[in-house]
Amino acid sequence: MIDHVIKIGYEAGSVIREGFGTDFKIEFKGSVSNLVTEIDKKSEKVITDYIKKTFPTHGILAEESGSSNLDAEYVWVIDPIDGTTNFAHGLPIVGVSIGLQKNGKTIAGVVYHVMNDVMYAAELGSGTTKNGKKIRVSENSDIAKSLLVTGFPYDIAQNPYNALEIFVEMVKISRGMRRLGSASIDFCYLAEGVFDGFWEVNLQPWDICAGILLVEEAGGLVTDFAGSPSSIFAKQVVCSNHHIHNSMMEVIHRHFKAE
Numbered sequence: 713m714i715d716h717v718i719k720i721g722y723e724a725g726s727v728i729r730e731g732f733g734t735d736f737k738i739e740f741k742g743s744v745s746n747l748v749t750e751i752d753k754k755s756e757k758v759i760t761d762y763i764k765k766t767f768p769t770h771g772i773l774a775e776e777s778g779s780s781n782l783d784a785e786y787v788w789v790i791d792p793i794d795g796t797t798n799f800a801h802g803l804p805i806v807g808v809s810i811g812l813q814k815n816g817k818t819i820a821g822v823v824y825h826v827m828n829d830v831m832y833a834a835e836l837g838s839g840t841t842k843n844g845k846k847i848r849v850s851e852n853s854d855i856a857k858s859l860l861v862t863g864f865p866y867d868i869a870q871n872p873y874n875a876l877e878i879f880v881e882m883v884k885i886s887r888g889m890r891r892l893g894s895a896s897i898d899f900c901y902l903a904e905g906v907f908d909g910f911w912e913v914n915l916q917p918w919d920i921c922a923g924i925l926l927v928e929e930a931g932g933l934v935t936d937f938a939g940s941p942s943s944i945f946a947k948q949v950v951c952s953n954h955h956i957h958n959s960m961m962e963v964i965h966r967h968f969k970a971e
Contacts, residue, residue, distance in 0.1 A: 899923025
């Protein structure tokens with residue numbers, strides 16, 4: 713199945729690459745910071761058309777067009793452009809994220825870093841690859857020497873789960889902090905050892921379905937803020953190279969405020 717996931721990832725990426733930097737229509741989903749472009753919709757249509765033609769009995773959970781047949785054995789979880797704000801501003805940090813679940817468990821996933829032409833892929837039990845070559849998380853065990861990455865939800869002004877307090881302390885205790893604006897790309901860089909840890913709140917299933925598998929198959933650990941196993945429906949996610957997870961969780965637990 714991974715070959716199909718990779719194939720449609722590349723096809724959707726071609727749509728994005730052709731649209732990047734052009735004059736496209738932008739709409740807003742509830743706030744000026746939550747964008748959708750006509751290229752998002754074109755990318756998603758390429759993916760969903762392929763699935764409906766090739767796997768007509770499969771379900772779909774997609775960011776822009778919604779869901780269908782979610783009780784099916786197989787369900788595809790799709791973010792046609794992860795990093796739409798980046799895309800709209802001409803910042804080339806955007807990904808196509810596609811996860812495939814079987815009976816509620818993610819069995820395959822890809823994130824295509826479009827403008828860098830890099831395909832990250834994972835299949836359950838088979839490891840994670842970057843353009844076909846196996847990758848692993850870092851071996852760093854000292855959070856003071858760690859490069860971390862995070863993102864902020866659209867409602868950051870309401871400071872959900874005390875996200876800002878967690879961010880401030882993480883900045884102070886780590887070597888450095890980055891915010892790329894694409895959660896799926898954050899997962900990829902963690903999986904290949906560029907970042908040592910990543911956390912965020914209020915992500916959606918399509919933001920994290922593929923990314924969780926990429927990290928776990930590369931040897932990383934993914935939980936929610938309570939330390940429970942990862943879920944695509946969790947409202948918080950924290951993932952690491954395994955070695956600094958406890959250090960990150962200590963910071964989170966000092967500030968975490970349940971909603």
